[in-house]
Amino acid sequence: SPDSIHLARWPQVNFDLIDEQLSADMAMVQHVTSLGHAARQNANLKVRQPLAQVVVRTRNAEEEAALRRLQQFVLDELNVKAMSFTHAGGDLVDVVVFPYPKQLGQKYGKGYPKIRQAMSGLDQAELAARFQAGETVEIEAEGERYAVAPEDVEVRVTPRAGFSVAQEAGYLVAVTTELDQALIQEGYARELVRRIQQLRKDAGLEISDRIVTYIADSDLMHEVLAHFGAYVREETLSVELVQLHATQGDQAPENLPHVSFDLDGKTITVAIGKK
Known part of the structure; x- marks a missing residue:
């Protein structure tokens, strides 16, 4: 092996391995997801907030087929649960x-x-x-x-009620804006994960370190963790999620990294400790 990657030669390109169809499909995904993000921004919907559906109008059947082949990329990038297609922009x-x-x-x-x-x-x-x-x-x-x-x-x-829309050059992408309780709670869970991950980073933890996460209990957090506790544990490598009840004198061990933040008008406090 070379002494350094910087001293290595560029690899030879094998043009036989280039998949032109896949490249074209991915270009379509990138264009549609860019419009999808614009539609989200128009409605002030953060990407961490899951949405029920994205509806797409393409210019032809081939482009629609490309999106169907790579549907999961669109769903993941836009954080939506389902994708459908329309051939009449007047529907949206x-x-x-x-x-x-x-x-x-x-x-x-x-x-x-x-x-x-x-x-x-x-x-x-x-x-x-x-x-x-x-x-x-x-x-x-x-x-x-x-x-x-x-x-x-x-x-x-003008978008129809319940949709936020972005369009360009014959393409139209709409995201639903109505949120049910399950979507709202999943959005809260994603925000909680983001805060815990930032705590891990600020504490200098290794990516593989397991932690115990302490969360000040509230009706809001109780509901979120009841439905998405497994997701929070998996994403943050938390071996335990400890809900602290201030009225019962519970508190996290001293000197642990912690953060307080606003969630739906309520102050949430989280602390983490290396396991």
Whole structure:
């Protein structure tokens, strides 16, 4: 073996091992998950908060098939429980195409009101898709034809209730925004894991060190640990989760790394000790 990896030669590429289909599929996953994260941000939903579903509209059947092949990557990256597909963006959003009076007024003068009236009677989702694809659309109004370019209009998109949406170049990704109690508690569990992991790091523990985790008991933590205690133990390598009851005089051993943080308006205190 070489004295140092920095002195080693670059390996020879075996082009026969390149899977072009897999590369194309993964590129589609990256594009859709990027839009999914944008949809989350639009609704101020942190990635640690699990969501029930993501709904995707692709441009063609091949792209949909690519996402189905790599579905688990999408679910994991966006932290959602299920993925479904739609072929009609109107299922998720209300779309209105608004013609700019300044641009079209300068182009066509008194023809602008006719254009606006004619456009309002067209299928808004179909019209929006054409403009978003960069197409100049010919509008017929009172026997005259007007060429309307994408820069002459604004596509206004309003998500349907219960969804947050992001779209780009014919792709549309929506995440559900309604949270049931199970999803909320799982989000709390993930936040608890994050805090414990940070405590481990700050305490200089090795990645394989087992710990005992002490958590100040509350109705909130009691419910979270009742349903997700096994998940917390596994993720943090906690051999024990000790719930401390302050009213009974319980307290964690002194001088242990600890942190207090807000969760759903309640102060949660956690301490850890190496086992």
